[in-house]
Amino acid sequence: EVQLVESGGDLVEPGGSLRVSCAVSGFSISPIYMSWVRQAPGKGLEWVALISSGGTTSYADSVKGRFTISRDTSKNILFLQMNSLRADDTAVYYCAKGGAKYGIDYWGQGTLVTVSS
Amino acid sequence: QFVLTQPPSASGTPGQRVTISCSGSGSNIGNNYVYWYQQLPGAAPQLLIFRNNQRPSGVPDRFSGSKSGASASLAISGLRSEDEADYHCSSWDDGLSGVVFGGGTKLTVL
Numbered sequence: 061e062v063q064l065v066e067s068g069g070d071l072v073e074p075g076g077s078l079r080v081s082c083a084v085s086g087f088s089i090s091p092i093y094m095s096w097v098r099q100a101p102g103k104g105l106e107w108v109a110l111i112s113s114g115g116t117t118s119y120a121d122s123v124k125g126r127f128t129i130s131r132d133t134s135k136n137i138l139f140l141q142m143n144s145l146r147a148d149d150t151a152v153y154y155c156a157k158g159g160a161k162y163g164i165d166y167w168g169q170g171t172l173v174t175v176s177s
Numbered sequence: 178q179f180v181l182t183q184p185p186s187a188s189g190t191p192g193q194r195v196t197i198s199c200s201g202s203g204s205n206i207g208n209n210y211v212y213w214y215q216q217l218p219g220a221a222p223q224l225l226i227f228r229n230n231q232r233p234s235g236v237p238d239r240f241s242g243s244k245s246g247a248s249a250s251l252a253i254s255g256l257r258s259e260d261e262a263d264y265h266c267s268s269w270d271d272g273l274s275g276v277v278f279g280g281g282t283k284l285t286v287l
Contacts, residue, residue, distance in 0.1 A: 095276065104179055105214075105222065105265050107276035118274055154221060159276055161269045163212040165233070167221045 062086035062166050064155045069171030076145050080171050082138040082155030090133040095159035096140045098151035099170075106151070109140065110159035123149075145175045180205060181266055183279035190287045194254040197282045199266035200247065205277050207247035209269040213240075216263040216281075225264070226251065253284075261286045 068080035082094075096108040109119045109129040117129050128141040138155055152170040182200040189195040199211065213226035224233050226242035229249065241252045253260055266279040 097276075097278075104281040105267070105278045107278065110276070120275055121273075161209055163210060163224070163227050163267065164214075164276075165224050165227065167214075167223065169221050 062157065064157065064166060064168035066153065066155050066168045066171035069153065069173045071174045071176065072145050073177050074146060074175055076175075077141070077143045078145065078173060079139055079141045080153055080173065082140075082168055084136045084138065084155075084157075087157070088133070089131055089136055089138060089157075092157065093159040093162070094129075094131065094138050095156040095164060096129060096138075097154045097156050097164070097167075098149075098173075099154070100148070100151040103151075107159075108153070111138070112160070142173070145173075147175050149173065150175045179280040180270060180273070180277035181268065181279035183264075183266060183282045185280065186283045186285065188285040188287055189253075189256045191256055191258065193256045194252060195256060195284065196253075197251045197264050197266075197284070199249045199251070199279050201249075201268060201277070202247050204272040205247075205268040205270040206244065206249055208271055211242065211244050211249040212267045213242055213251045214265045214267065216265065218262070222265060256286055258286050260284060 063085045095110040126144045154170045155168040156164040157166040158164040210228045214222035215225045216222045229244040230242040263281045265281045270277045
């Protein structure tokens with residue numbers, strides 16, 4: 061059974077940092093694309109970042125230079141390191157299987173990141 | 178704000194057929210697959226349609242997708258109360274080199 065379980069969401073002050081994680085079971089993250097997608101309260105979905113099977117990364121302009129997507133293939137875990145956090149980064153962050161041209165086929169349950177003083 | 182354009186809301190009565198549109202451009206829908214996701218209240222999105230018009234196993238054939246040029250549509254026939262949800266379209270954008278979404282459509286079953 062495919063499972064993606066996010067963790068690490070928290071309340072952070074503006075300018076702070078946070079790392080969220082996604083523990084994956086049911087498939088290996090190594091040979092596929094993995095993505096992070098976020099959803100601000102009451103808003104639509106916004107793609108944040110993806111990592112390819114070869115480790116190449118891509119980011120939305122809104123987070124470029126501040127967020128870093130990475131993975132530990134030995135533990136089958138996906139990460140999102142978030143620095144210089146702003147109030148408009150407040151959202152539920154979803155880990156997702158897939159991305160790029162071939163779409164997302166599985167989503168985690170999400171983890172809430174709140175940026176506020 | 179969203180690269181793909183969806184109507185913010187749609188509605189229908191039980192048994193009716195409703196369609197939700199998704200408009201893009203040549204760099205996204207016009208040249209790439211379209212995906213549709215259903216998001217029930219308080220839940221994570223779930224894949225509803227992939228590669229323009231394919232249904233994952235377990236998705237009822239009441240749901241169908243189509244694409245023409247730089248636009249796509251999701252049709253739901255035999256509307257049921259449990260279809261009340263937010264529906265999001267998505268594609269890849271060659272110019273942005275990123276995944277793009279529509280703003281989502283809230284479907285109300287009257």
